[in-house]
Amino acid sequence: MADEITDVVGEWVAFLSRYCKREVAEVEREFPFKRSLYIDYQTLQASGASGLRLADEVIEKPGKAIGDIRDALRQMTVIDEEKIRKVNIRFHHIERVTGIRDIRAYHIARFVSVQGIIRKTTDVRPRIIEAFFQCPGCGTETRIRQGLGQFEEPDECSNPECKRKKLKLVPTRSRFVDSQKVRVQESPEGLRGGERPQTLDVEVADDLTGSVAPGDRVVFNGILRSKQRVNYGTKSTLFDLYLECSSVEAPEKEFEEVNISEEDEAEIRSLSEDPELYRKITASIAPSIYGNTEVKEAIALQLFGGVAKDLPDGSRLRGDIHMLLVGDPGIAKSQMLRYVVKLSPRGIYTSGKSSTSAGLTATAVKDDFGDGSWTLEAGALVLADMGVAAVDEMDKMAKEDRSALHEAMEQQTISVAKAGITATLRSRCALLGAANPKLGRFDAYAPIAEQINMPPSLLSRFDLIFILTDKPDEKRDSAIANHIVSAHRVGELIMQQQTGPVSPDHADLLAAESVTVDPPIPPEVLRKYVAYSKRHITPLITDEAKEILIAYYLKLRHLADENKPVPVTARQLEALVRLGEASARIRLSRTVEPADAERVVKIVDLCLRQVAYD
Numbered sequence: 001m002a003d004e005i006t007d008v009v010g011e012w013v014a015f016l017s018r019y020c021k022r023e024v025a026e027v028e029r030e031f032p033f034k035r036s037l038y039i040d041y042q043t044l045q046a047s048g049a050s051g052l053r054l055a056d057e058v059i060e061k062p063g064k065a066i067g068d069i070r071d072a073l074r075q076m077t078v079i080d081e082e083k084i085r086k087v088n089i090r091f092h093h094i095e096r097v098t099g100i101r102d103i104r105a106y107h108i109a110r111f112v113s114v115q116g117i118i119r120k121t122t123d124v125r126p127r128i129i130e131a132f133f134q135c136p137g138c139g140t141e142t143r144i145r146q147g148l149g150q151f152e153e154p155d156e157c158s159n160p161e162c163k164r165k166k167l168k169l170v171p172t173r174s175r176f177v178d179s180q181k182v183r184v185q186e187s188p189e190g191l192r193g194g195e196r197p198q199t200l201d202v203e204v205a206d207d208l209t210g211s212v213a214p215g216d217r218v219v220f221n222g223i224l225r226s227k228q229r230v231n232y233g234t235k236s237t238l239f240d241l242y243l244e245c246s247s248v249e250a251p252e253k254e255f256e257e258v259n260i261s262e263e264d265e266a267e268i269r270s271l272s273e274d275p276e277l278y279r280k281i282t283a284s285i286a287p288s289i290y291g292n293t294e295v296k297e298a299i300a301l302q303l304f305g306g307v308a309k310d311l312p313d314g315s316r317l318r319g320d321i322h323m324l325l326v327g328d329p330g331i332a333k334s335q336m337l338r339y340v341v342k343l344s345p346r347g348i349y350t351s352g353k354s355s356t357s358a359g360l361t362a363t364a365v366k367d368d369f370g371d372g373s374w375t376l377e378a379g380a381l382v383l384a385d386m387g388v389a390a391v392d393e394m395d396k397m398a399k400e401d402r403s404a405l406h407e408a409m410e411q412q413t414i415s416v417a418k419a420g421i422t423a424t425l426r427s428r429c430a431l432l433g434a435a436n437p438k439l440g441r442f443d444a445y446a447p448i449a450e451q452i453n454m455p456p457s458l459l460s461r462f463d464l465i466f467i468l469t470d471k472p473d474e475k476r477d478s479a480i481a482n483h484i485v486s487a488h489r490v491g492e493l494i495m496q497q498q499t500g501p502v503s504p505d506h507a508d509l510l511a512a513e514s515v516t517v518d519p520p521i522p523p524e525v526l527r528k529y530v531a532y533s534k535r536h537i538t539p540l541i542t543d544e545a546k547e548i549l550i551a552y553y554l555k556l557r558h559l560a561d562e563n564k565p566v567p568v569t570a571r572q573l574e575a576l577v578r579l580g581e582a583s584a585r586i587r588l589s590r591t592v593e594p595a596d597a598e599r600v601v602k603i604v605d606l607c608l609r610q611v612a613y614d
């Protein structure tokens with residue numbers, strides 16, 4: 001046994017002197033500025049049979065591995081004992097990621113990597129790791145190492161002659177480390193339809209504190225720990241899990257985005273050449289909803305989005321297309337919003353009434369999570385960074401959200417400055433909003449700003465605003481009615497199929513009815529298509545397309561009336577450009593052609609006709 005232990009330490013010595021010599025020397029030279037020694041897990045794993053064994057040990061007994069590495073450093077005698085005791089031993093580049101929802105008791109005390117999006121962070125606070133006590137009677141000193149969780153105090157003075165009960169903590173001679181608590185949530189793209197995302201709390205310490213913000217997508221590597229629950233002062237048999245963070249990394253592209261295989265790519269490429277492409281994509285958005293073709297076409301453009309540009313002067317132009325559906329209740333606004341989340345690689349659906357305390361943007365609160373210190377929590381627009389945030393019932397959102405939304409929509413950042421916390425979070429998402437008019441029905445003669453409780457300054461940040469009314473119209477009503485009943489019938493037929501024997505003409509009936517509600521492109525394929533296009537296609541506007549857009553914009557300016565609720569400003573021109581780029585992206589085209597320009601002029605004109613001039 002003793003042999004084996006020295007052996008492992010010897011193996012670590014061999015590994016460290018071969019692969020980490022520079023890092024170790026840096027720690028010696030630059031401590032305390034460099035106070036973490038990073039061990040590349042993949043290098044370790046690839047360093048022969050002993051490396052493979054050590055790598056397994058890092059996963060299975062990380063606590064022991066860290067102790068062994070400190071012993072190995074002692075044997076190498078290149079670093080002082082003091083530094084060896086204080087240096088953080090960290091592991092990174094672990095290739096196996098465990099899903100947050102797959103974490104079980106089995107993982108306790110093991111090394112795990114989880115990937116997700118940061119939901120909230122506390123501010124950085126000092127945490128005591130070595131408490132220094134002094135006996136007020138005899139002066140005897142006692143040091144106690146502190147773990148995470150409860151503070152440990154000596155029962156009595158260690159001097160057998162004294163044995164005094166109450167010892168005094170001396171903060172100036174104790175050791176503290178910066179500490180921060182973070183809550184990470186599974187990424188929305190990994191969730192299958194409507195599952196509730198699960199979270200894991202992470203304790204971050206020392207030089208890693210302050211390195212992440214809500215909304216960041218990260219991989220946390222660390223040791224899974226458990227903490228006993230306490231209910232009203234009595235200890236429970238249940239334990240809570242948290243991760244003691246070893247290192248933080250940006251996720252690999254493959255984890256981050258939708259996975260696209262070579263076959264997928266071939267399918268996407270061939271689909272992009274389909275002459276019916278635009279019609280098919282439009283028809284694949286919320287197929288159970290009848291009509292609303294223009295809205296669906298606009299949603300298609302929104303999914304693909306324009307190109308975000310960083311200009312040489314440091315400013316940034318957003319590429320995301322914001323869009324608002326205003327209208328009478330019961331016309332499927334909510335249904336369409338919910339469907340979009342299925343198609344957007346990073347979609348989030350939320351209601352303006354707010355399901356979480358963080359609301360739409362972000363909040364800083366003093367709560368239990370931070371044990372009474374400040375916590376910064378990301379709202380929907382931060383969590384939907386790089387995707388579509390579908391926000392229903394925007395007319396009912398909180399006042400603070402409404403004002404924060406101005407910055408969130410245009411600069412695509414959210415600034416929080418409250419008490420101890422100042423932060424700027426990113427919200428590079430496309431907003432798809434829906435709002436019901438205050439009085440139940442839309443009044444064509446009253447300004448929309450008043451009817452949906454949104455100032456014109458906010459309305460002008462939407463690239464497209466659709467006003468949907470529900471006027472009785474016999475032909476349309478009967479078409480919708482047929483469509484709705486067909487959708488229900490398809491559902492019924494599928495249920496029957498699953499629950500018992502079916503009649504001979506069942507399949508024919510199902511096929512006939514499905515035609516109306518089946519998307520020509522299945523949602524999984526469209527999602528990949530969108531992700532692929534956003535990743536690879538950055539179109540450029542051709543001169544001909546540019547002329548069409550500018551001519552239309554000038555015409556608008558000429559017609560515009562300053563008293564209209566949504567004034568025509570340079571924002572509309574930017575909207576036209578973004579929409580044009582999105583239209584080209586749908587075809588996977590690297591140029592915005594006149595046909596794209598005409599398509600978007602038609603849509604913008606339809607929207608403006610309802611709100612700005614008519």
Ligand code: ADP
Binds near residue numbers: 289290328336
């Ligand atoms: P809103 O959010 O606009 O108040 P909902 O999305 O809740 O409306 O829709 C109400 C119901 O009416 C939904 O079940 C929806 O499927 C149905 N519905 C409304 N309009 C249509 C339509 N054009 N085609 C199919 N179903 C519709």
Ligand code: MG
Binds near residue numbers: 330333334392
């Ligand atoms: Mg609704």
